[in-house]
Amino acid sequence: MRIAMIGGGYVGLVSGACFAEFGTEVVIVETDRDKLDALRAGSIPIYEPGLDKIVSANTEAGRLTFTEDLASAIETVDAVFIAVGTPTRRGDGHADLTYVYEAARQIARHARTGLLVVTKSTVPVGTGREVARILRSERPDLAFSVASNPEFLREGNAIGDFMRPDRVIIGIDGTARDGGAHATALMRQLYRPLYLIETPIVMTDLETAELTKYAANAFLAMKVTFINEMADLCERLGGNIHDVARGMGLDQRIGRKFLHAGPGYGGSCFPKDTRALTAIARDAGAPSRLVETTVAVNEARKAAMAERVIALCGGSVHGKTIAVLGLTFKPDTDDMREASSLPLIHRLVEEGATIRAYDPEGMNAARPLLPGAVEYALSAQDAALGADALIVLTEWNVFRALAPARLLSAMRGRVIADFRNIWEPAAMREAGFSYHSIGRP
The missing domain is CATH 3.40.50.720 (NAD(P)-binding Rossmann-like Domain)
Known part of the structure; x- marks a missing residue:
């Protein structure tokens, strides 16, 4: 053939x-x-x-x-x-x-x-x-x-x-x-x-096949958004989002996948497809309120991540150097489309911060999308050198292996905002960091 x-x-x-x-x-x-x-x-x-x-x-x-x-x-x-x-x-x-x-x-x-x-x-x-x-x-x-x-x-x-x-x-x-x-x-x-x-190969009609793709991606986007909201609730009530997600995911009706709290979904599919489905549903006279809310909540979440960093830095990032580990919307890709790093970095730069970023695959794609105040490091350790604060935005495996003691000696400040929960809170605090993650005490 x-x-x-x-x-x-x-x-x-x-x-x-x-x-x-x-x-x-x-x-x-x-x-x-x-x-x-x-x-x-x-x-x-x-x-x-x-x-x-x-x-x-x-x-x-x-x-x-x-x-x-x-x-x-x-x-x-x-x-x-x-x-x-x-x-x-x-x-x-x-x-x-x-x-x-x-x-x-x-x-x-x-x-x-x-x-x-x-x-x-x-x-x-x-x-x-x-x-x-x-x-x-x-x-x-x-x-x-x-x-x-x-x-x-x-x-x-x-x-x-x-x-x-x-x-x-x-x-x-x-x-x-x-x-x-x-x-x-x-x-x-x-x-x-x-x-x-x-x-399993599902043979169906044109309309059903076209709608199935949008429905699947919208549902997964809702799972991501839901667990992010539960993470916010955990932070207020003292719960642990990892255990909440595990307890939910063991229910076979729910499943474990796409229950990882973070700074909001991005990429080439979820943002585009959820917007398209809401438009399709609205035009058909059957608006999808759940998907509309998912889109709004996710956009607000990505915008709010910069405010978290500013608050952790004492209310101002003016004149400070912020290390950013990870730029792509997820690991194992160089895709920068709708990445949560984009609104966060733009906002921090507007507030007077200098950004020093490192991503194993995404820096070439990031350069035309980010302002001139962004410096690109040769490694994660290089990005941390002299930084007042450090943010984790993409859970590349290479970041998980970073030794806390080496990070501590490289950084000027002690603030870490781990928005992908790649490190253990107790270990990072014992190392001397002011460590903050998503939805964990």
């Missing part, structure tokens, strides 16, 4: 490389010349553990290729996946589908009969129908099929999520002339390696 993937970004590159690992011939279409040149040269433009090895192996085997020529890419493929960006549209929270619909138009111009067009991007309900309408409008003579196959890839664990997923969601256009039989057969063939390991 041979497929094309339009978009060499996070979703397109990971999905394309993993399909190639399954034995499928994959061509990735990327119009960004710099990114395309990098991919052809064997350089991965994003940080994702294990991705470089899979890309390299399948490129060498001839199963994975890269091009900017969409016409040649889809000449002989059985299916083409749309994996372009769907950023939040300015002003109303909806997903911007400009790139999706432009991809559909280009596909229509060059498609051969019998082509299956699959949306892999996260798209609102109705997008698959609109893609089909565009294809019919551009090429009334074209026989084609449409499907929705949303991705559920966690940054930092995307390879495992694709190769050993909890489930695969496939939405088929049942209104097609053949009732969706052609699309169903192709998608089952494509995912045959996962059928063999008995992965």
Whole structure:
């Protein structure tokens, strides 16, 4: 089987490389010349553990290729996946589908009969129908099929999520002339390696598949926001959020995942998808109050983190040097999108602080997003040198191993705001720090 993937970004590159690992011939279409040149040269433009090895192996085997020529890419493929960006549209929270619909138009111009067009991007309900309408409008003579196959890839664990997923969601256009039989057969063939390991594969309609992705991410965002509010309550009442989360997570109806208190969720999915779902629900006349509140509470929480730091520093950070460990929204990625570090650092700089930051992978991506008052350190220890206070914003494993005594000797001040709870409070206080974490006594 041979497929094309339009978009060499996070979703397109990971999905394309993993399909190639399954034995499928994959061509990735990327119009960004710099990114395309990098991919052809064997350089991965994003940080994702294990991705470089899979890309390299399948490129060498001839199963994975890269091009900017969409016409040649889809000449002989059985299916083409749309994996372009769907950023939040300015002003109303909806997903911007400009790139999706432009991809559909280009596909229509060059498609051969019998082509299956699959949306892999996260798209609102109705997008698959609109893609089909565009294809019919551009090429009334074209026989084609449409499907929705949303991705559920966690940054930092995307390879495992694709190769050993909890489930695969496939939405088929049942209104097609053949009732969706052609699309169903192709998608089952494509995912045959996962059928063999008995992965649950949910076959449904377009609208349900599109909505499932938003519903899943919104629910997980609500779990994160809920445990953050419980952490605030623990701080007021003397409880321990780690034990609360463990006690909750052992209930199989709730589960342990996404119950880690912190400075608020970020990244490429949760902020964008929760905003989009609230817009979809509002337009449909069935507003989602829970998700709307989740969005508002999370934004307020990220803004409040800077105020916590200012209070811990005696009410002012003017003229002080603040060490920041971790910039990305989570470990094992270089993604800075909606990272909690951004509003916090901007606020501290506005208040006159000098920031010295270190992140194992995210500093290049952070530079254009942060003000000139930010200095970038060579290591975590270097960031702490002469600092009046230190903040932990991303739970990279390398930070967990830092010796308290070495931090103490490097820093000028004694304040630590551990917003990821990576250290034990008793040990840090015994070392001589004024240590503050999230939701722990």
